[in-house]
Amino acid sequence: MHSMDDRQIFEEQRERIDKALSTVVDDMDRQHLRKLQLDMHKCASTCCLDVEASAENVQRCVDRCHLPLVRARNYVQQELCDFQTRLQRCVLSCNDDVKMQMRLQETGEQRQNMAVQFERCAVDCVDKHVGLLPTMMRAMKVVLEKNNSASSNS
Template sequence: MAEAHQARVQKTIEDMVQSLERDHIRKMQGLMFKCSAECCERPTYSMTQVHSCIERCHTPLAQAQGLVTNELEKFQDRLTRCTMHCNDKARDQFDSGAKEPAVRATMENCVGSCVEDHMNLIPSMTHRLKENLDAIPQ
């Protein structure tokens, strides 16, 4: 993928992840630490009970992080498949005798189209992630 396209996608995804972290994940982290501290403050709990309690406190955050990671992996896989298709198209064009400038232009246009298509998916992906994060019981 051309560097400018890659930088654009990366910046948008980073902004999305920072927004999710600030508005959702950070709150969950705070609740997890408070919950974990409360587990440690229970004098009647055995070491095993404290450990189990802390694990329960960590579950929502782990679910949230897994959710975000899974969604980003799917997004990256789709974008990679699209750019691989562009690469195949360019290779086929080159193999059929096209000159390098024409092949480069085809590749650039195709990758640009992939990026645009995937950039348009980010708002709905963000909305879906926010809804799913909000649905995780605390």
């Protein structure tokens, strides 16, 4: 059972992760996704200007215009999911280590020490993963820029 302090620490760590991920999403949106969205709308409006095209052809054209944005959003979402999965695995590993050690502890004080150990381990997981976000962002930007230039050339 977690004490009030434990819950406060967990909430603080959750807020750190949420804030860091929100910053990543906002940055990706401003630097990449919005441009793709603007390009998508320009492309779709060009499709609609073709008065000779059938409704079906216009719709196919508009659908093609959406693909780069859809792919980019899916990519960003997958990277964020992968990040959260890695963080969860790290915290679960802390939990597993502490559970194993708690089985061997007999006193309440020893068990309390294990809870502190888990807390430190979980905070280390958050620290490590928040620290990895700038590298993850740089890698995502490279992929998005590469994919955007590839779709612009087609």
